[in-house]
Amino acid sequence: MISEHLLCRLRELLAYGKGDNFYGWRCWRKLAAKVKRMDKHECQHCKAKGHYAPGEIVHHVRHLKDRPDLALSIWDPVTGERQLITLCKDCHAVEHPENLQYSQIRHEPLTEERWD
Numbered sequence: 492m493i494s495e496h497l498l499c500r501l502r503e504l505l506a507y508g509k510g511d512n513f514y515g516w517r518c519w520r521k522l523a524a525k526v527k528r529m530d531k532h533e534c535q536h537c538k539a540k541g542h543y544a545p546g547e548i549v550h551h552v553r554h555l556k557d558r559p560d561l562a563l564s565i566w567d568p569v570t571g572e573r574q575l576i577t578l579c580k581d582c583h584a585v586e587h588p589e590n591l592q593y594s595q596i597r598h599e600p601l602t603e604e605r606w607d
């Protein structure tokens with residue numbers, strides 16, 4: 492759970508477009524390490540699809556900017572589902588289409604193969 496004080500600071504950061512600062516907070520880094528341990532450092536989306544990928548990123552299922560009150564909650568208090576999960580870079584990029592410029596999207600080749 493997040494304290495009122497931290498929630499206040501987080502809302503402020505988000506309001507100024509500096510939400511990324513949150514990922515430097517010690518309480519976040521500690522919690523993220525705990526989540527990775529829980530998930531055995533394995534991407535949970537890849538695992539659900541039956542293959543293994545190293546989990547590198549702890550993702551907020553309900554995005555940080557939408558639900559700062561859940562910023563430090565491993566579990567969603569309403570649904571009882573995981574709110575923080577470990578993902579690989581690729582799966583994480585899929586969860587954040589708003590950050591497309593940072594993800595490695597594979598584009599179809601521009602040139603068509605011709606047979607004439």
Ligand SMILES: [Zn+2]
Nearest residue numbers: 534537579582
């Ligand atoms: Zn994955």
Ligand SMILES: [Zn+2]
Nearest residue numbers: 549550551586
């Ligand atoms: Zn994320």
